Every structure is written in C-alpha cells, then in structure tokens.
Amino acid sequence: MRRVWPIAFSFVALLFSRAAFAASSGNDAFSQALERGPLAAMAAAWLGGILVSLTPCVYPMVAVTVSVFGARQAKSRFEGIFLSLVFVAGIVAMFVPLGVAAGLTGNLFGAALQSRWVIAGISLLFIAMAFSMFGAFEFALPSSWTNRLATMGGIGLRGAFVLGLVSGLVAAPCTGPVLTGILAFIAKTRSVALGASSMAAFAIGLGLPFFLVGAFAVQLPKSGRWMVHVKSVFGIVLLIVAIYFLGNAFPGLLRLVPGGNLGLTAAAAAVLLGVALGAVHRDFGSETPRGKFSKAVGILLVTLGGFAAIALITRPAATLDWEHVTFGQAQARAREQSKPMLVDFGAAWCGACKELDKQTFSHPSVGEEASRFLALKVDATNDEDPIVASTIKQLNVVGLPTVIVFDSQGKEVKRFTDFVTADVMLAALRSAR
Numbered sequence: 001m002r003r004v005w006p007i008a009f010s011f012v013a014l015l016f017s018r019a020a021f022a023a024s025s026g027n028d029a030f031s032q033a034l035e036r037g038p039l040a041a042m043a044a045a046w047l048g049g050i051l052v053s054l055t056p057c058v059y060p061m062v063a064v065t066v067s068v069f070g071a072r073q074a075k076s077r078f079e080g081i082f083l084s085l086v087f088v089a090g091i092v093a094m095f096v097p098l099g100v101a102a103g104l105t106g107n108l109f110g111a112a113l114q115s116r117w118v119i120a121g122i123s124l125l126f127i128a129m130a131f132s133m134f135g136a137f138e139f140a141l142p143s144s145w146t147n148r149l150a151t152m153g154g155i156g157l158r159g160a161f162v163l164g165l166v167s168g169l170v171a172a173p174c175t176g177p178v179l180t181g182i183l184a185f186i187a188k189t190r191s192v193a194l195g196a197s198s199m200a201a202f203a204i205g206l207g208l209p210f211f212l213v214g215a216f217a218v219q220l221p222k223s224g225r226w227m228v229h230v231k232s233v234f235g236i237v238l239l240i241v242a243i244y245f246l247g248n249a250f251p252g253l254l255r256l257v258p259g260g261n262l263g264l265t266a267a268a269a270a271v272l273l274g275v276a277l278g279a280v281h282r283d284f285g286s287e288t289p290r291g292k293f294s295k296a297v298g299i300l301l302v303t304l305g306g307f308a309a310i311a312l313i314t315r316p317a318a319t320l321d322w323e324h325v326t327f328g329q330a331q332a333r334a335r336e337q338s339k340p341m342l343v344d345f346g347a348a349w350c351g352a353c354k355e356l357d358k359q360t361f362s363h364p365s366v367g368e369e370a371s372r373f374l375a376l377k378v379d380a381t382n383d384e385d386p387i388v389a390s391t392i393k394q395l396n397v398v399g400l401p402t403v404i405v406f407d408s409q410g411k412e413v414k415r416f417t418d419f420v421t422a423d424v425m426l427a428a429l430r431s432a433r
Contacts, residue, residue: 041194042201045182049205051234052175056227059209065163066214077215083160084214088207090164092200095179099199102183103192116249116349123249126242133235134299135284164207175206228283236279236299240306247311249349257311264312270305274298320361320370322377327391331410334374340413340432341406342373345397347381352419353401363422369429407432 052058066084182202186195247253257263279298282291320342323330327343334341344361346353360366380388380400391397395404398417405414405428414428 042197045198046201046205048182049202050208051205051230052202053206053209054227054230055234056231057175058206059227062209062213065167066210080217081215083157084211086157087160087164087167087214088204088211090161091167091207092164092203093161094165094167095199095203095206096196098179098183099186099195099197100192101195102186103195119245119249119349123242123245126238126245130235130238130242133231133238135231164210167207167210225281225283228285229280232280232299236302236306239299239303240310243303243307244310247307254311254348257308259312263308267305267308267312270301270308274301274303274305277301320367320375322375324377324379326387327376327378327394330374330376334406334408335410337374338408339372339374340408341404341410342370342375342429343378343395343404343406344376345378345380345392345395345400345402345404347379347383347400349381350400355419356401356403360420360422360425363426365426366422366429369426373429373432405429405432 053062065087179202182198183195186198243253258266275298277298278287278291278295279302282295282298284292284295287295322344323333325333330341330343333339344353344356346356361370378388378391380392380397383389383392395402401416401418403416403420403425404412407413413432416425416428
C-alpha cells in the first residue's frame with residue numbers, strides 16, 4: 001500500500017500539470033477551458049482545492065475544526081449538514097474576493113503580462129512556491145495567531161461561518177503556493193466572473209473533507225507520510241509550469257527539446273526514473289543525505305521530463321505558407337497580384353499565438369481559404385527591432401496575438417486580438433474579397 005501512493009500521486013501530477021500547461025499556452029488559462037464549457041475551468045480549480053485539503057497543513061485539522069463549530073454534536077443529520085454547509089460557505093466567502101481582485105488587477109496589467117520579463121518573474125515566483133512545498137521554507141503565521149484563529153466563532157451557524165472564513169489563513173502554509181498559481185492564471189484572463197467562479201470552486205474543493213466529516217461523520221484515513229507526497233506533487237507541478245513559462249519567454253529552451261518519438265521516449269524515461277528515485281515518496285525532512293540526494297535528482301528528472309513532454313505535445317503543427325518579409329514588401333506584392341492579405345503578429349513567448357497556429361491556421365478549411373491570400377507572419381519576439389516596431393506602430397498593434405485581415409483593395413476587414421476558433425477565422429477570411 002505504501003508504494004501505491006507515489007504512483008497514484010504521480011498520475012495526478014501528470015494530469016494536473018497538463019491542465020496547467022493548457023493554461024499557460026494562451027493569454028488566459030481558464031478562458032480556453034471555458035470555450036469547452038464553463039465547468040471545465042472550475043473543475044481544475046476544484047481539483048486543486050481537494051488536493052490542497054490533503055496536505056499536512058489542512059488534513060490533520062479537519063476533525064478538530066468540525067468539533068469546534070459543533071457539527072459533531074449536532075442533534076440531527078440535517079443540522080450537521082447545515083452547519084457544514086455554512087462552514088464551507090465561509091471558506092467560499094474568504095477566497096472569492098481574491099479571485100475578483102485578481103480579475104480586476106489583470107485588467108490593469110494585462111499588457112504587462114505579455115512581457116517576457118514579467119513571465120520570467122512569474123516563473124521565479126512559481127519556483128519559490130515549489131521550494132516551499134519541498135520544505136525549504138513555509139508561509140506560516142505565528143503559532144499564537146494560528147491557535148486563536150482555529151477557535152474563532154464558537155459553536156453554531158455564526159461560529160461555523162466565521163471559522164470557515166478564517167480557515168484559509170490557518171491553512172496558509174499549504175494553500176499559498178497553489179493559490180498563487182491559480183490567481184496568477186486568473187490575472188492573465190482579466191475576467192472577474194472567471195476569478196470568482198474559480199475561487200469558489202477551489203474553496204468548495206478545500207472544504208470537501210470538512211463537509212463529509214461534519215455532515216455524515218465520515219471517518220477519514222489517518223494522517224501520515226502520504227500527505228508529504230501530496231506536497232511533493234504540487235512542488236513538481238509548479239516547477240514544470242515555471243520552466244514552461246521560461247520556455248515561452250526564452251524560446252531557446254524549447255528548441256533544446258528533441259522532437260519526434262525520441263523526445264517523447266526520453267521524457268517518459270526521465271519521469272519514470274525520477275519517480276523511482278523518490279521524487280514523490282521521499283521526504284527531505286526525514287531522509288538520510290543519500291535519500292535527500294536521490295529525491296533531488298528525482299525531482300530534477302521528473303521536472304525536465306514533464307517539461308519536455310508538454311513542450312512536444314504543445315509544439316505548433318505546420319500551418320500556412322507564411323511570408324517573412326516587411327509589411328511594405330508584402331503590401332506591394334499583394335497589390336500587384338490583386339490579393340487580399342492576412343497579417344499575423346506573434347512572438348515566441350505568446351501562448352495564444354501558438355494556439356492559433358496549432359488549432360486555427362492548421363485547420364484544413366482555413367488553409368484552403370487562406371491560399372488565395374498573401375499571408376504575412378510578423379515575428380514580434382524582439383519588439384525593439386526597428387522594422388518590427390515600425391510595423392506595430394503603423395498598424396496600431398497594442399498586444400499579442402493580433403491578426404488582421406485586409407481585402408484586395410488594402411482595406412482592413414477584420415482584426416482579432418485573442419485566440420479564435422477555425423470557424424470564426426474562416427468567416428473573416430471569406431468576407432475579404
């Protein structure tokens with residue numbers, strides 16, 4: 001049974017990291033999930049809340065907390081359910097404003113998040129959060145504050161709500177790293193509604209064990225080393241996401257990943273070897289120096305293998321036959337040939353630009369319709385290049401991605417400043433004559 005936990009949590013880590021990379025591959029982590037349905041983004045946040053509830057900062061306090069607000073002493077099952085629901089509502093009330101603030105703040109510095117240096121800063125933040133998960137340091141309140149917060153409110157509905165409201169502070173050492181990552185993704189979406197719903201889902205996931213114990217007197221498994229495995233999973237996921245962000249900001253990292261079956265095989269081998277060495281099931285706090293070294297090497301292998309696998313999976317497919325000339329040259333050629341123009345501004349660090357290449361421009365119908373266009377690709381990775389800067393200013397480009405459709409007379413027909421599906425792009429192309 002002891003060996004089952006590392007395998008199970010490694011599998012969850014792979015799934016969770018895949019969702020994280022889908023998030024990092026566009027301007028907005030959760031909005032792309034929302035295109036497939038509003039429950040998709042919330043489900044990812046809910047899963048994160050559940051996993052956080054299994055960490056050493058939260059799990060051991062479930063039974064004690066339930067006793068404090070009186071669910072264990074409830075006179076009926078209905079009363080226990082109601083008290084537990086009110087407690088979870090308090091947790092929701094604690095986290096939802098954070099999501100709203102992240103969405104509002106994202107509106108203010110959304111353009112800044114397109115800078116490679118800002119992305120690099122986010123990556124460093126994720127790396128710091130990962131080290132906290134591995135025990136290098138903790139975001140802990142003073143013990144006297146923690147004890148006081150854990151007993152606030154007392155028994156009854158008011159006590160349950162107040163205790164839920166402050167539970168996020170009590171659990172801060174473990175919720176902090178995960179919460180920071182989710183809030184960073186929400187800030188990139190610049191969506192208040194998405195921030196509120198995602199944080200509500202996270203809070204519900206975090207409160208699930210409390211609700212089960214308080215409402216139905218469920219006996220949870222005893223605390224143990226398996227909770228350290230959960231923290232290791234989060235730490236590895238945060239490291240992989242951090243390196244992937246750095247790869248978007250500095251594309252030279254992505255080019256180091258070998259392609260094809262060789263790359264995928266090497267990535268899988270690194271992950272498996274890293275797990276075997278103890279990336280998940282070993283604990284820095286209780287291992288011998290040899291064990292600590294083994295865990296460190298395992299973490300490195302799983303991180304590099306996971307990064308390589310996701311980089312290969314998200315690598316853009318071959319798309320249109322793009323011209324790589326100046327805008328003036330392309331404009332003159334289009335005028336000579338009486339062709340409409342398709343101009344795509346992108347950058348190596350722009351995730352949504354890659355999604356356009358992978359999902360929209362690679363669609364057969366889009367490719368067929370675009371064959372009558374002169375398609376110009378403007379690489380704005382180095383926006384200090386005088387020619388690139390001049391083109392950006394000439395066409396009034398304020399952010400990436402930007403796709404502009406011109407008709408054969410040189411008149412702008414349509415402009416997109418975010419990821420769009422193949423159907424939407426196809427309709428715009430068909431309207432240009």
